[in-house]
Amino acid sequence: MSERLQRRSFLAGLWAALSAMFGASMTAAAANQPPQKAEGRESRAGIHPWLGVGEQVTADVVLDGKVVAQLNDTATLPGLKKLPALVFDLPPGLKRLQLRGSLRDAEGRAGSFSKTWTVRDMAPISAPLYDGSRPMIERVRAFAEKTELAEVAAPRLPAGTTAEAAFQQLERRLHVQLPTPLRQLLGQAGIHIDDSYFLGPQDLGTVSELLLKGWGYTRSGGPTALDTLLPETVLARYDRSVAVFIEVGDGLGALAWDPAGVSLHEPANSWGDKGNPGARPATPNEGVWYWLHQEHIDEPELLLDDDYQPKSAEAALTNVFQRFALSQAAYPETEDELVIDTAHPRNLLQLSFDGPKKPRLWFRSYDYHYSLY
Template identity: 65%
Template sequence: MSETVRQLSSRRSFLAGLWAGIAAIFGTMKPKSTRAQTPSPAGGKHHAGKAGIHPWIEIGQQITVDIAIDGEVVAHLDHKAVLPGLKKLPAVVFDLPAGLKQLQLRGSFIDAEGRITTFTRTWTVRDIAEASAPLYDQTRPLIERIRNFAGMSELVQLDAPRRDGGVTAEAAFRKLETRLGVQLPAPLRQILSSADINVEDSSFLSPPNLVAVTELLLSGWGYTRSGGDIALDKLVSATVLARYDRSVAVFVEVGDGLGALAWDPAGVTSGEPPNTWGDKGNPGAQPSTPNDGVWFWLHQEHISEPELLLDDDYRPKDAEAALIHVFQRFCLSQIDSPESESELVIDSNLPRNLLQLHFEDPTKPKLWLRSYDYHYSLY
């Protein structure tokens, strides 16, 4: 079943279950820039997260923008595109005051020929923080956070952990670690030994079924090691194949083709391509904590380019962030769509909301949340 069809077919029941769960858990609830010239918010207001604006305009085009929240200018953006596409790092970052209701952009658009057009556009803000709250509750263990989120989402199902062939989780972990010469991240051990976790048609692998990525591709996805049109040594580079040989697949995606979340214990080499969509001219991955490895997504549609999960400094994200990413990508992505062109969705639980700024024409800026976007997310 395609990802688009799955999202549309489950959206209505998901939202109903989601908001019912929110009411049960939380009760009835009422719904600065990185640049030197950015003014600070006035009056010592309480902040609910941050936002970063990521412009996507053509090379040579330029924008000058004042960013106002509930009538108060909180940041200023000057940006000229020198590379195509969307950048991982924002052009400006600013605080989101708690309870904000409107965000406005007003400024000018300069095309590559120097023609100037002014614009003003206002969005009503909707915060989905109540929906995401269980996942980001740092006071609770990861598995409990997943359980609480599953309790309000019909997309996530948790069952008692499976013992395939009567093998315990600990025995399965030790067998795999000995065979591959690795030590699995503690958060992964915790959630896989505590529950059998399914996200619609996709699922985390049970401890006895954990395998190296190459083994998954050969046994479950129909690839061959060599020989034929779908031979791995023909489709991927020697470097990528070596990564697949040593990496552990932990979550299998069933949608438009097959995909997986995996962990490479060797980590990254300095400057290697992240393979994320867009973000031209990035510095490449940067080594981080030794022995932590790197998490990545792979998919049949781009089997030769695994997408690395990196933070804003291009260093590997930790295991907990990578595991939460599954629910961001497959669940929260289904509730972050605006209900009209004049609505801006944010999640004040996020350290920074990634807001893409694009222009349908010089007078019509479009701004929307990309933090949970399945295909083109930059988180």
């Protein structure tokens, strides 16, 4: 069996186990919920069409037999956009979502389509991560205990060292003040997700230090020299940024925090989203979080919100669990199934077409690249 098929088989088994554990209680809870007004729901879905330039899609969005919105979008640029073409509320207990409409190509030829998906909600396993009434460390512990998709243990510190002392030493050395959510999370837990992990308080340092000490790069001279591989602005960012999470997979990657934040119109380096306006500084400036990877070491991918401003520390740290834990359970089991997550504030649903009459709607909020959105 190929590695890809093995992976899909593993994911199907994982979800089946999780559904057996939590699905029945969730279904009963949804059935017993009183009706809620759509505008009172926190969970929403955004449809992000992926069309060819000049193609136009028009469609009714039908939830459990009721038309709730109409999509009308014409592509002026190729690929997926960060901002959705349409946003609608996700009602509790949703069972089916239908799209019916037409796709018109750049030459004006149109074809009609109608497609219905059976909905599967991930909220039973993801909800602890989005419980704003609890401190983040409690959310992470509850998520790990419920799903076993992450390992959370007591932090391992050298004898005679406290997490607070390690944080203060780093702050004095780098002349920064670490974000409070980061201090709380790393100070109270050692966290692994498969082979990837958060660094302990005593192991925190700059991205440049990480690249030079652990990843085999050199400062100057030779094919792996940072001053050769990186633009000056990126090297400066790596010199002042704190690396907090190490990705171990197809190469090495990391999540890092740059206390300096972003410059106006700085490229986000997100996958897709062509023609975007670039980053916008936030007020007050609390820095910017980003992902880096060996495959594109010169293009750190900024974590920005829908206004292209830096995401909060909590959102960035939550993104780790979205990309590396929840992504394992977010795959549809069939072409007729649509995964959603009503615990997530806004679901990213990609709409593409395998043919004029074959729409494909796909939940991408937890995908490796799409979670940057």
